[in-house]
Amino acid sequence: MxxxxxxxxxxxxxxxxxxxxxxxxxxxxxxxxxxxxxxxxxxxxxxxxxxxxxxxxxxxxxxxxxxxxxxxxxxxxxxxxxxxxxxxxxxxxxxxxxxxxxxxxxxxxxxxxxxxxxxxxxxxxxxxxxxxxxxxxxETEIAKRTRELELAYERVKDASLDTIHRLSRAAEYKDEHTGDHIQRMSQYSVAIAKEIGLGQKILESILYAAPMHDIGKIGIPDRILLKPRRLEPEEWEIMKRHTVIGAQILQGSDVGFIKLAEVIAMTHHERWDGAGYPNGLCERQIPLVGRISAVADVFDALTSRRPYKEPISVEDSFAIIAEGRSLRFDPVVVDAFFSAKPEILAIKRKHPDTSPSKLVEMAELPYT
Missing domain, CATH: 3.40.50.2300 (Response regulator)
Known part of the structure; x- marks a missing residue:
């Protein structure tokens, strides 16, 4: 009616x-x-x-x-x-x-x-x-479609990140001791960057870029990459080339986070005091993402099992990072790392190191 x-x-x-x-x-x-x-x-x-x-x-x-x-x-x-x-x-x-x-x-x-x-x-x-x-x-239809697009975008991002993790493992897959290193290291980097105050967009780029920091190891001969003993000086020089190789693999991309990954691959072994490699950069000559990933990478190496060492305790690892403040590491980044300690520990608990114990002779540099 x-x-x-x-x-x-x-x-x-x-x-x-x-x-x-x-x-x-x-x-x-x-x-x-x-x-x-x-x-x-x-x-x-x-x-x-x-x-x-x-x-x-x-x-x-x-x-x-x-x-x-x-x-x-x-x-x-x-x-x-x-x-x-x-x-x-x-x-x-x-x-x-x-x-x-x-x-x-x-x-x-x-x-x-x-x-x-x-x-x-x-x-x-x-x-x-x-x-x-x-x-x-x-408006209802637009909201529905927007949500569908957001979900689709999230699925694409998740798939992309999963692909990045899997491809990054290609450089380390022969090494059973690496475990979830790339996931921990990238999440540590994000936690530090967040404490420094970087925006959400750059945090997401770091999450996608940091897993590729060691992709250059794919170009290092197995006899050196997997050697369970000290590296000879000439072998160590070859090992250090993984930074340059990684940057060369990643160079030339128009994608923002891959450009960032190129920077991280090249600079994550530079040191605040200029004694790092491959270019001996010092202090703010080193890009911020390189300074951030350096602390995250070293902390994970310290607290993880390697062919040449057992993991160091979390507290001792924090102490080593503190000792490297203003020497090996950017003091601002170290302070942010300590401020992010609760999140750092939560990440470590979520992605524990499950590598088997095979302690052999100590390598030349225990946390590189």
């Missing part, structure tokens, strides 16, 4: 209300009456009408104020307001328009004019209702 259009007439004189009711009821409208502005506002809150016939000159809350309140409310502003008044001055009509009136009827009300203006206002209300419903449906 079709819903009848609702018309609210507001006037402090009962005879005016009855007159309008007699004119409109035969047209099939549902008719409401209010004898004051306050009563009209109460009715609108409880049963919103489709059009309001509003007298201006009423005691208490007058028609101007009723119109202003209805138009100021998001839920009622699209209800057409027809001012029904004996006021004929231009200033009064301008004031009514400023208050939010959509149309005018002059008292005494003409029956044909009343019907025409109400019918026209109801068409406007129906159109506004349609547009509001369409907008809500559109």
């Amino acid at each position: 079709p819903i009848k259009p609702r018309v609210l007439a507001v006037d402090d004189e009962e005879r005016n209300l009855r007159l309008m009711e007699a004119m409109l009821l035969p047209m099939g409208y549902e008719f409401f009456k209010a004898h004051s502005g306050e009563e009209a506002l109460d009715i609108v809150r409880e049963t919103p009408p489709d059009v309001v016939l509003l007298d201006i000159m009423m005691p208490g809350v007058n028609g101007f104020e009723v119109a202003r309140r209805l138009k100021a409310n998001e839920d009622t502003r699209i209800i057409p307001i027809i001012m029904v008044t004996a006021l004929k001055e231009v200033d009064d009509r301008v004031k009514a328009l400023d208050a939010g009136a959509d149309d005018f009827l002059t008292k005494p009300v003409d029956k044909l004019e009343l019907k025409a203006r109400v019918a026209n206002s109801l068409k406007i209300k129906a159109y506004n209702d349609h547009m509001r419903s369409y907008q809500k449906d559109l």
